Amino acid sequence: MDQDHLPAKLAKRGSTIVVPLVVLAGIAAIGAGSFYTVNQNEVGAVTRFGQLVSAAPVSPGLHFKLPIADTAHTIRTSIERISVPEMRVKTIDNQFVSVDLSLTYRTADPFKALFQVGDMGSGSINDKLIPFVQSRTLDVFGQVNALEITDKKKQLESNILTAVQTPAIDLFGERIEDVQITNLHYDENFERNIQQTVQTRNQQLSAANLLKVRETEAQQAVATAKGQADSAAAIAEGQKRVAIAQAEADAQRVRLRADADAYEVQKRSEAEANAKTIVGNAEAAIIVAKVKATGSADAYAEILRADAAKNWNGSVPSIQMGAGANAAQPVMVLPPIGQKP
Incomplete structure (x- = not known):
């Protein structure tokens, strides 16, 4: 149981x-x-x-x-990088170029990205963001010549970024920070034309550079010649100034020596004249003293005549003392009357 x-x-x-x-x-x-x-x-x-x-x-x-x-x-919300699939663009000169892009972006408006564009909407962000970037890229490349693409690569990247940055925030809530052209593919025939064009341009640049080198060398030669001429002129000018200065110095020395000699002669003459004046004054003072001592000029004259008579040797004196304008006059001896000279 x-x-x-x-x-x-x-x-x-x-x-x-x-x-x-x-x-x-x-x-x-x-x-x-x-x-x-x-x-x-x-x-x-x-x-x-x-x-x-x-x-x-x-x-x-x-x-x-x-x-x-x-x-x-x-x-x-961190910075993300995605690759944009290769697209075929048409340039203003009707050439086709295949372009690869790389986008760097971050989410700026999470609610818009999540609920208007992303998973809450129809499809993911990339499903809508990439076609939008491709469309704007077509517009940018449609404004340039195919031959300018290589030279204007940075400008094209900047133009694409400008074209997509603000609308991407408004439409998708995503801020695109950077756009890079990672690769360019031209048609085979066009690539050959580009190579030939680049080669020609390089040859032109080489010729222009060679011309600049020759011009620079010529300018340097002219500058060197001018420098040498200026140096020679400066040396000649310096030598001329030295010669002039030397001549002026020599002339100054001659003038100074002549002035010194003239001054010496003048002072010697003045000294001799002063000496004679002093001697004359002294002799005059002696005579005056003797005159005073004898009492009068006549007395002094008698003394002189007495001395002369005492010392006379029989010859006639050659000069005669006097006063005034006849202070000293030559004596002329006449022969006796009736005797021929």
């Missing part, structure tokens, strides 16, 4: 075990569905039954949400 009831007992016991396990599993599922994680370089947002409930992008970390009702969405 007991054996007949054994399966029922086991079934009842099994049911008592399964129900708690199911409850625990449900609780665990609800608990796990109540949290979501936003990683670094990401922001998040929560929708409830398809309606956005986050007022602002949710920062990285662990966050709470209602289980089952809420759904968490995340999007990367």
Whole structure:
């Protein structure tokens, strides 16, 4: 009897075990569905039954949400780089060129990127961003000549960036930071023409550079000759100035020597005249003293005549002393009367 009831007992016991396990599993599922994680370089947002409930992008970390009702969405905000598939563009001179691009971008408006363009919209961001960039690239290349592409590569990249940057934020919430042309492919015939054109241009540049070198060499030769001429002229001018200075110095020395000699003669004459004056004055003073001593000029004259008579040797004196204009006059001796001279 007991054996007949054994399966029922086991079934009842099994049911008592399964129900708690199911409850625990449900609780665990609800608990796990109540949290979501936003990683670094990401922001998040929560929708409830398809309606956005986050007022602002949710920062990285662990966050709470209602289980089952809420759904968490995340999007990367770090700088990303994607390759734009090769496109065939047409230049203003009707040449076709295959272009490869590389885009560097980051999410500037997470809500627009998530819920208007990205996963919440139809398709991903790249599905809409890449065709938009390709369209603007066609417009930019349609304004240049094919021969200018290589020389204007940086300008073309800048023009493409200008054409897509602001609209990409408005339309997709993505800010394109940089656009690079990674590769260019020309048609085979056009590449040959380009090579020939480049070769011709290089030859022209080489000829122009050679001409500049020759012009520079000529200018240097002219400058050297002018420098040598200027140096020779400067040396000649210096020598002339030295000669003039030497001549002026010699003339100055001659003038100074002549002035010195003249001064010496003058001073010697003045000295001799002064000496004679002094001697004359002294002799006059002596005579005056002797006259005073004798008492009168006549007395002094008698003394002189007495001395002359005492010292006379019989010859006639050659001069006669006097006064005034006849102070000293020659004496003429006449022969006796009746005797011939």
